[in-house]
Amino acid sequence: MRIFDCDMSYGIGTTALLREVATVDDVLAEMDHCGIDQALVWHRDAWERDFSAGNARLGELAEHARLHPTKVFVPTCCQDMVSADEFMAQLRNEGVRAVRAFPSKNSYLLDRVSCGDLLEAFIAHSIPLLVPLAELGWERIYALMKDFPKLRLIVTQIGIWGHDRYFRPLMKTYPGFCVSTSRMEIGGEVKSVVDRLGPEHIVFGSGLPQHYPGSFVMMLARADISDAARDAITHGNLERMLGEVTW
């Protein structure tokens, strides 16, 4: 399987993890261990310290073609964030083709009032936005997609407690809505979603260093789905989305 992981992070944070992924080399070592080819990567500073501190660390990825940076944004209302136009220029100049948001952690609402300028720009350039479920919640995700139906949204870290009744209506309604595999792990869940809605709305995401990336490698290797569906989930969907980014 060729695997493109949409959700890997690294760095030392506030509290010690059971197994740290402190450096870029640690990320690469775990990718090699699990047979993961490429990854969208962010630095833990962006979540625990400050979004700009995390973004500033992404230059560390520059010499590794397998690692693709994702920048974190906040609303443009304060002096700590550049304008939407300037942010898009940064993305283009730095080769960044996906962005992340942590609205709960960073204390804002990811909606038209707070982030309309940025969200419209992401849609205009087909830039995928990745948000962990805990940072937004399903009610706000529903409102966001209703207001921005062309948004390409990947909800990561959906947790284990069976969210199908939340995410399947979104998959059915919005072509650009996806969830990552972390932690979409109800017994037979992937097959069930693929059977009903196709594989287009699932992308591989491990959540390293919170979770074992190999768990989702094995889940997909042994899922009772077609090879075409498996390829779409493990790499095809994400490669397609990133390939559709326009400047």
Added chain:
Amino acid sequence: MNYRERLLKGEHCPIIDMHGHLGPFHAFFMPEAAPDAMVRGMDRCGMEHLVFSPHSALCGDIREGNAEMFDVVKRYPGRLYGYCTINPSFPQFIDGEMEKYLEQAGVVGIKIHPAMHACAVTDDRYTSTWQRAQAEKRLVLSHTWGAGGGCGTSDMIKIAEKYPDVRLILGHSCYGDWDHVLPFAAEFPNVYLDLTAVYHFYGLIERMCEKVGSHKILFGTDYPWFDPMVTAGCIVYAHIGEDDMGNILYNNGRRLLDEQLNK
């Protein structure tokens, strides 16, 4: 071929799951919840045995739930094994249910869920269950969570001290209380860690092997809640030895099951 390669290729790699359930559950949709679907899922994953307690026993009338458990055990002899569920909210049923099922073929232990049933493991209503399990060296799977609160590490230590012959499985390994539960499991020979719902914590399996030993770690998934291949993936991609993987995937469950089946 190592465990990882065998599992990736779908080669024979037997697994014993010591923590399963059965049937639909109110909170969410589970595609493989029905007995036949579960067994097909077990076939898909190369799972040799699953030991389960149905949701109907945990969330409803335990008499109906235990009857469903035994019916399914009889439908899949030697493949599915059952726990007799005890609910202390209805103490009048406890001794009767144990008497009815614990000597039956295919029933290998007792399941308790102190959180769901709002009753601490040390409560008097559990006493007859612990006493019987102690006298007969029974397998008991208890839901455990955190440091205290009725089924946390501090509560389970009291049970292990008082009933040392119970084969005590800490369901979910006292989720999150790693600094205390690992020394506890290491100290008591009949206390076992269960990977259900905790397998995903990156680095935890390595920590368990280091601090407790792989001979005390059981494969568990809450199946049909969680896909067994996710748990298996955590194990075979963990940074542990092949012997450790074999112990967790199969050997430890085999040893515990054989002890109960050969009574």
